[in-house]
Amino acid sequence: MAALTFTNVNTSIMNRLRIPTGNSTEAAKIDALTNDVIREICSKYDFPWLAKRQVINTVDDITTGTISVTKGSTTATLSATQATSLTDRIIFVTGNAVENASYRISAHTGGSATVVLASAYTGATDTAAAYKVYQDEYDLAADVGKVLYVRRFGYPLPLRKVGWIDMLGLKNYDTSEGPPQLWAVHDYDTTGDNTTQKQLIIHPYPAETYQMEIHYKLQINSTTEVSGSTIIPIPQD
DSSP states (O other): OOOHHHHHHHHHHHHTTTTTOOOOHHHHHHHHHHHHHHHHHHHHHHOOOGGEEEEOOOOOOOOOOOEEOTTOEEEEESSOOSSOOTTTOOOEETTTTTGGOOOEEEOOOOOOEEEEEOOOSSSOEEEEOOEEEEOEEOOOOOTTTEEEEEEEOOOOOOOOEHHHHHHHTTTTTTOBSSSSOEEEEEEESSTTTTSSEEEEESSSBSSSSEEEEEEEOOOTTTTSSOTTTOSSOOOOO
16 A cells, blocks of 8 residues: 655645635645644554664673772762763772762763762772763663663573653662663763763663663654655545
């Protein structure tokens, strides 16, 4: 069955309403209404024709060398440079942080030894402390409307969805590492900016590369209205 374009649909609507298709003023009104109806229909259920998938591989932990940290400072220095940017990853200063606190890295350039923490370090000053860096947040695809299922390989049970508040509460005290067991969606790649990608948070902290397949519902009209020769996201059947 041929797929209908937005123009096909709106031409059909105008013909039924006996409005000349060359009437641009009325056509613009119908364009807006058609987009409203598309959004309304697609929002009602998790229709299978809106399902998409994305593969995310977790990132290995980093424990190379030591780190120099100063109490009250947001700047720390690695003894060994890291070629890949560590921005937005979590760092634990092993055995030298108050109440086992973790720190989000707010800035780091690949190839540099200097990392900037999102908050001041609260442990004792140490010029050669052991550390671990994990990546526990990952960018979801730009068109993700709702995550439906996270598939993980090698285990009989899928990852379990938890509320993002419960996820953050868990990370207050649980520093375990291993294959992903829990997931939540919270915040954006640039915090608070809903034009950037949503973040998938997982737990425990991954120390190896694990493959996850994200099944999600497509976000309709996430940035622009459907128009022209674009195929409408609703199948004819």
